[in-house]
Amino acid sequence: MSDSRLGVADAAGSAADRAALEQVRGLLLGEDRARLIALQQRLEDPERPVAELAGALSDAVRLRAEDERFIAALQRPVDQCIQHSVERNPQGLADALFPVMGPAIRRAISEALKGIVQSINQAVEHSISVKGLRWRIEAWRSGTSFAEVVLKNTLLYRVDAAYLIHNDTGLLIEHALAETQTTLKDEDAMSAMLTAIQDFIQDSFTGANEGLESVEIGGRSLWVLRGPKATLACVITGMPPRSLREQLADTLRDLHLSYRKQFEAFDGDKSPFAGVEPLLQDCLTLAYRESSEDKARVSWLPWLLVGLLLVSGLGWLGWTQYLWDQRLDAARSRLEQAPGLVVVNWRPSGGRRVLLLADPLAESPAVVMADAEVAAWLDLQTRPYLSADAPILLQRLRQQLAPPATVTLNLSGAVLHVDGQAPEAWIQGLSALQVLPLGVDRMDLSALNREATDLLARVQAAIDPPTGVELTLDAAVLSLTGVASWDWINGLAESVAELPGLVGCDNQRLVVAELRQAEAIVQDLNGMLFAFGESNKLLPDAGPRLDQAAAQISELLALQQTVPFGLEIDVIGFSDQTGTERWRAWLRERRAEQVIRQLGERGVPTAILHPLPGPGFEPSDDLAAVAEQAQLRVQLQPVPLPPCWVR
Amino acid sequence: MESRKICILGDFAVGKTSLVQRFVNNQFSDKYLTTLGVKVDTKQVALDDGRALKLAIWDVAGTDTPTQLFLRYTRGAAGYLLVADRTRPETLEACVRLRDAVAGTLRPLPYVFLGNKSDLVDQCRLQQGIAQARLPDALDWLETSVLTGEHVELAFRRLAAGMLSKPPSQV
Ligand SMILES: Nc1nc2c(ncn2[C@@H]2O[C@H](COP(=O)(O)OP(=O)(O)OP(=O)(O)O)[C@@H](O)[C@H]2O)c(=O)[nH]1
């Protein structure tokens, strides 16, 4: 307005006035003038407010972020914008949302799968029980799926208590209890500890955004649902379905929506949360479900027991039947293998009757079966017949021919071999048979010998005496005289033992041939002298004597190998009467030793040679006792004859 | 009734658990069982003005350096007792570190400083003056003894009163 007035004045005034006016203006307004001009320009510039608004817009929006009216005002344009954007370029939005939607969808799918797996588990569990059968019928009648019926009937659970816990402080904001429940000893401490545990877990498993989800406490579970500001903890009895978790999560979400600010400001004053309790109560009621079929749950047990009994009873029956059949089979095969028995008909139509052909000589079927119980149970019927089985045939031949004990009968095919010794009369009877016994085509008597009639001849044949031994029989007692070898005498007892008819044997008058030979040598050796010169030096002619003595002693030793006679050889040293007695004794000793050494050098084992100093002082009538010599004295221990058998 | 979360902070074996046990159950044991993680007890205190307050007392495992988990446990507390062992002066430095960490990550919380084990007179090497100089912003500095029970109750009441007169939201 003032400007326009100035304008009029300008139009009327001169240029000088204008200049003066400008000057006055400059004086009056000073620096403000430039600012006024700048302000005027800014008002006139259409771009300017927009630029300024742009600078302030973000701050302005932040200032009003909490204002409901502002939010309402923005809602429509934002909706429109998004709609428009999606219509124009859906891919852009999809790309932007993908990182958010991906995990959310994955999570939703895994939750759904968990639920399905649980239902399947229960369905499988119940599909084989009696109850399951009933539910199947119910499902079929009502036209719903079996799984649904199972779920309806089995998901018995109850949320006993619900606790709302503030995350930051761990303080209990509110809780609700089912009527049957008593309060915990200290819910506040419980909530705080639960929070501390959550803190601990989140700290330990860095990166994992999820904490503890559930805790099993005896038969109960504690489900923990953690929201951004508060945690919902529920104590649940029974088997809750997975879907319950979603319902509880919904409640927690609702609580967050309605009480977000209160949660943030919470410091222990519970008054702003007056409306929370009913919501928690809902958690209890919404999950409460009781089934009248609860008792039916145990009814399968008796059925199972009866079934088990039945099955085990049948099993036992089957088992015993099997064992019995095994025994019957064993008995049958024993009958079939037994000589002289033929199974004609075994238990026709499964009965007990058994028809047998039995040779009169065969063993009794009951004995053959070796199972008295089976034998008694079976109804055995036998018909007689004549068996050609070799053992039975032989038995019959023995009965018919009555061979003496010295005769053996053998069958090869239909040929009867008669071996051994038999009395003349029996052999004649055999040869005179007009008809061969049944089952025999030919008889072979080539190995059959006539039995010697004379006992002496039989003894002679049995013992085969060497020439020079004479046998005499006196009342069936055999006496032997003469010279025979040691071995033969020793074998006598055995060869004589089996002779029928002989009652005794006397061998004491027999002379052992080897012993007689040995005695001859001993006689030769005994008293053999070896002459010494002075001292203990043998005279030269002793050499050949020593050789002879050594040879003869060796012969004796060889004989001793056969006949165990004891051989003792003493070597006695002598001396004449000269010198002191000590000297003489020493000399006698040395001489005996000298001979022994000489013999030892000639191969005689010195162990059998015993040095024996000759007699000392006493004058002896024995000439040898005073001569310069040594003498051999040989003895044989007598050997008793082995006793021959005496009946 | 209102409730508050408070924490007991301090170095190892300064007597935090003992303090809580004395306060909650009026018991003392000379056995030392170190606290693992955290143990929470609750107790109601009647204030001088007739109001009652339920305290959720978080007995946090002793530490001289504030860990991530330590700070998690202190989150949401309305105040805390900061405990030093008067026979071990170095436990005061731990207190200063813990106080700074709490104030730095959360916000300055009201706290009461306790010089504990005052009954061990001969061994006391930590004077209250030093503590006052190092921790000037404490609500109070108390010489306590869990053994005799001296100032234990007082410590909790002082903290409770301090928390209510200066609500953390206004800081
Ligand atoms: N003499 C005396 N001993 C005390 C006092 N307070 C605590 N103690 C003893 O100090 C030891 C440690 O006590 P705690 O209460 O377990 O210590 P803490 O601070 O909880 O230890 P952490 O849990 O490991 O951090 C125990 O043996 C207590 O008996 C006190 O006032 N006087």
Ligand SMILES: [Mg+2]
């Ligand atoms: Mg402790």
